[in-house]
Amino acid sequence: MTQENQLNRILAASLVVICLIATIVGGTQPLRGSIRMEAARGGERIQVVSLEGTIGAARGSGLVGLPASPLEQLRDAVEDSSVKAVLLRINSPGGTVGSSQELYRAITALHAVDKPVIAILEDVAASGGYYVASAADKIYANPGTLTGSIGVIISGLSFGELLERYGVEPQTFKTGEFKDILSPFRSPTPQERQLLQELVDSTLDQFIQDVARGRQHLPEAGAEEILDAQMIARRQSLDEARVRQLADGRIFTGAQALEVGLVDALGGYSEAVEDLRLMTGDPSLSPEGEADTFQRALRRLLSQGVATAGQGLGLARWFEGQEARGIPAVPLLWMAPEWALR
Secondary structure, X not given: OOHHHHHHHHHHHHHHHXXXXXXXXXXXXXXXXXXXXHHHHHOOEEEEEEEEOOEOOEOOOOOOOOOOOHHHHHHHHHHOOOEEEEEEEEXXXXXXXXXHHHHHHHHHHHHHOOOOEEEEEEEEEEOHHHHHHOOOOEEEEOOOOEEEOOOOXXXXXXXXXXXXXXXXXXXXXXOOOOOOOOOOOOOOOHHHHHHHHHHHHHHHHHHHHHHHHHHHOOOOOOXXXXXXXXXXXXXXXXXXXHHHHHOOOOEEEHHHHHHHOOOOEEOOHHHHHHHHHHHHOOOOOOEEEOOOHHHHHHHHHHHOOOOOOHXXXXXXXXXXXXXXXXXXXXXXXXXXXXXXXX
């Protein structure tokens, strides 16, 4: 047995133990469906939502004790009267386009019910991760955070000549001219290249429009409490034309993003909590949510694809649905070298 196989078995066994513990611990906790009952006991609060790992078709875990998906938590926060504000922690290189847009819209739904949202960009909040953050009322980042990566790319491989060299002839039966677009068995045709370029251009336009809309949006109430004149001026300067200038796929540090207006301030959790208290006018509000370090560590472990082979992959799929399945062969908003929208 190779060392790699031994490591995979150890990881798989560790995940089984962790999940059994989660089941036992979670069995003593109320189900997510009883959120209003929890609110009645816990009082008004700041809901903490953590967006970690790949963004894409994530569903809440069916295992008691694991947190709901970030999208579900944001949607619940809209309806839950005990949630007065949301603190969104982002540590993600991005993911699929539609899922990033769905999270963006979930944040705008919170705006519609006058619940402020502040985003914290942690280690990485790039491409789809930044797309989501741009809808927030204020964005904090660390000086060394990696963010930006606004742009779109679709890439693939073509090994048709290699197959031909070894006498392998692929056979494809399709119902339309473009059904096998990006097939690895051949190079794309000029028509396919044009179609794909139009696709990425259209996606980039949506990305730019939403970032500009999010950054130019100011909170209905409490803006003067958390945004100074310089912050507001930087945000207002980020119209579509300016965002397009920045949308060439480049990555910014948090300090650089501050200079160009992609983030509002350097800071983190403590500063965000204080701002949300100012915006709501309630200094007694306390953050609640994924404060359980066990739950957060488990979600991070699964979402970052530690289990990429053998039994580990099966467990990750069981718990997280699509979230831990790796990079799909579809366009993404993702800071990665291939199969990506940047």
